[in-house]
Amino acid sequence: MTDDPRTEPLREWNRLARQNAENAIVSSMFEAGFNASEPIEKFSTWLLVGTAAVASFFITNADKLVPFIKHNGFLTCGVFLCLSCLFGLISRMFALRCKIQIATGDAVRKALPEHLAKYQEEEKKIKASATGLGIKLETGIRMEDVLSKFFAPLPRWVAWLARRQLNKHANNPQIAYLAAIKGLNQQGLFAALQAITFLGFLVAGFIFAAAI
Numbered sequence: 001m002t003d004d005p006r007t008e009p010l011r012e013w014n015r016l017a018r019q020n021a022e023n024a025i026v027s028s029m030f031e032a033g034f035n036a037s038e039p040i041e042k043f044s045t046w047l048l049v050g051t052a053a054v055a056s057f058f059i060t061n062a063d064k065l066v067p068f069i070k071h072n073g074f075l076t077c078g079v080f081l082c083l084s085c086l087f088g089l090i091s092r093m094f095a096l097r098c099k100i101q102i103a104t105g106d107a108v109r110k111a112l113p114e115h116l117a118k119y120q121e122e123e124k125k126i127k128a129s130a131t132g133l134g135i136k137l138e139t140g141i142r143m144e145d146v147l148s149k150f151f152a153p154l155p156r157w158v159a160w161l162a163r164r165q166l167n168k169h170a171n172n173p174q175i176a177y178l179a180a181i182k183g184l185n186q187q188g189l190f191a192a193l194q195a196i197t198f199l200g201f202l203v204a205g206f207i208f209a210a211a212i
Helices: 005-060 062-133 143-151 156-168 175-210
Strands: none
Touching: 005 062, 005 175, 062 175, 143 156, 156 175
């Protein structure tokens, strides 16, 4: 019975409905994952401020600290502090990028259905009029023209990267979330590196101080 040609439309309907539901669930999971960006950003900011304060103390009291941890120890601890600050700044940059991408994606997902719904109503009227006149018109949104107009004022390298991303993931239904998820992963990675290098500063400080 499953091979009956009469059931083919029903089976295709079932496949599309299941596929759409699965894609919607994955999209909701991505959107829920975006909530992790804010606490990571707060942690990174708190650690960055603390690291900057420690570095300032380290520099202003260099003459008092060098006798305890020696010259090599002071340089090693300074390198760890600088790396921690650097990773913190990079994490903050990815947090800002992720926030912009999430806000932009939300705005597009909200406005796009409204514009499409309005156009579909107009398209029905146009097709009906064309049928009455016995002519055939090309309808439908020309996405290539839309993207060309959108990319036109952007820097060439930005437009090139965006087009490359679109071509690379053209068949992925989650393409709208990929860049933000990648940014979130990088934000978390550099926040982790920031914490690790700050711990490295503490460990190095204890090691050099104990070696006296």
